[in-house]
Amino acid sequence: MSVIEQARRAREAAAELATAPRKVKDAALHAMADALVARTEEIVAANAGDIEAGRTAGLSTAIIDRLTLTGARIAGIAEALREMAALPDPVGEVVRGSTLPNGLELRQIRVPFGVVGIIYEARPNVTADAAGICLKSGNAALLRGSSSAANSNAAIVAVLRAAVADAGLPADAIQLLDSSSRDSVKELMRARGLVDVLIPRGGASLIRTVVEESTVPVIETGVGNCHVYVDAAADLDKALAVVLNAKTQRLSTCNTAESLLVHEAVADAFLPRVLAAFAQAGVTVHGTPEVAAYSPDVVAATDEDFGTEYLSADISAAVVPSLSAAVAHIRSYGTGHTEAIVTDSTTAAREFVARVDAAAVMVNASTRFTDGGEFGFGAEIGISTQKLHARGPMGLPELTSTKYVVTGDGHVRT
Known part of the structure; x- marks a missing residue:
């Protein structure tokens, strides 16, 4: 399936997620957590293949550490999803509101972005974290991990998609893009109109490439020197x-x-x-x-x-x-x-x-x-180092935009 076709499916899923009640999204998050724990052995086995390939390829100790999944780490990922379910739902939150002098009622409310693309390196835990935070905030997730974690990511996404579908939400709310070549990254960066925002997570080279070459709006999660x-x-x-x-x-x-x-x-x-x-x-x-x-x-x-x-x-x-x-x-x-x-x-x-x-x-x-959990925000998609839209740990509210709802009683402008 092409990236464009996956993006179209994500857009359909996002339309359904946007109006999903909190209880349905929270139930899906709990189902995702339970499924990860239940299928830990399967995920760890897939991860072992990635680790072996990474060591053969000469990946650094730091990258191998990022890549490694254990039973304890998977349990931690599952617990993070359960904690996410306990967080307030940002969708529909009234940011501000007032009654104008002419009697119109004005409200600015939070709404999902729609389709969020995440490009990241060698961190299979991000696969579950990103899928969860996108779902909770009403967004469909297109996940493009690195080839070094291909087996781990595929195993995790298969588990999550099944759990989401069992919970009554569209499985296409969570999709994994092919990581065997850079073509999928290029297609994702050019999917303007289908993908609402891209979030790159990784080294300086990856982030610079996405920022400079993407036609889709980008939220930059920068390097931490x-x-x-x-x-x-x-x-x-x-x-x-x-x-x-x-x-x-x-x-x-x-x-x-x-x-x-x-x-x-x-x-x-x-x-x-x-x-x-x-x-x-x-x-x-x-x-x-x-x-x-x-x-x-x-x-x-x-x-x-x-x-x-x-x-x-x-x-x-x-x-x-x-x-x-x-x-x-x-x-x-x-x-x-x-x-x-x-x-x-x-x-x-x-x-x-x-x-x-x-x-x-x-x-x-x-x-x-500097971390969403340590700041008391709960889950985060990354640390934004740019100044537009969001800066610092990006939690659930930062994965939303807003729209204005104006209610009148036959009002016309003169």
């Missing part, structure tokens, strides 16, 4: 905890810290401690000469290092003379995702927050908190 700046007024115990968590809590996520900036006033006290901790954790530090002076284990940093989203046990590091210099560094190399400051100075914190341009700014907290 995240920084932690340790200020002159930082509590160094807190700083050590924040930096280590931001870098090592999980290496392969977009909200993992990839660069450390330390004010020169605390470099002597802080850098020996953090470098030793990184060495113990197996993290390679790519640092400037000022950083390298504190440890022979530091690798000389290049300009490219400071612009890299490693997604591995690596971090770039530099000493800066001031908060202004830290902000300038972030402006040069940051990707607008998440930036953090550790400081006990309210003035410094306020200045950093005001001057740093990012979807999320953390004060005395790890960058790893």
Whole structure:
């Protein structure tokens, strides 16, 4: 089946989803969760083939980690779908309303986008997450995963489609596109009029390609070159905890810290401690000469290092003379995702927050908190780093648009 034909089927499914009652959508989400758990062995077996092929192809440890599904991870994915069912339904929510002076009643209400295309890499968990959040928000999902997860994605989608159909909703609300060639991506990006929005999730190259070449509107979920700046007024115990968590809590996520900036006033006290901790954790530090002076284990940093989203046990590091210099560094190399400051100075914190341009700014907290679940939003489709429509974690409301409903009593305009 061509992508265009799949998009047409998705459009028909979306029309039915748009008016589906919450109880029907929630029942479908529970059915999807139960089916994933019941067919765990089948999914794990399919995933094993992808992992073996990935190792043979020389995929990095970080990508293999993203690719891997276990019984525990599938149980977690299923629980996320159940939690999604418990969230408020955004469809039909009144964003604002009023009665105009002429008596017309005006309401702005949330409505689904319609058909959402998601292009993503080596994360089979995204297959279930994206399908679930699209269904809950009344959208049909066209899923284009990477070839490295083809077996896993096919197994998951087969399970989800059957569960959705059993719950009384159209199976074509969830469809998987062919990942054996780039043709499906090109067709999806050109399906304007059938696909309402595209959301790319992956590395810089993928996102740039979709943004630059798509004729379908794109919501950019950007690369996470995240920084932690340790200020002159930082509590160094807190700083050590924040930096280590931001870098090592999980290496392969977009909200993992990839660069450390330390004010020169605390470099002597802080850098020996953090470098030793990184060495113990197996993290390679790519640092400037000022950083390298504190440890022979530091690798000389290049300009490219400071612009890299490693997604591995690596971090770039530099000493800066001031908060202004830290902000300038972030402006040069940051990707607008998440930036953090550790400081006990309210003035410094306020200045950093005001001057740093990012979807999320953390004060005395790890960058790893930039997440829909951690923010209390529940499910998310990704972290938007653009400024139009949505910015930051994209939960259920961000997967809707709005329309105005105007009610009169024979009103005519004069």
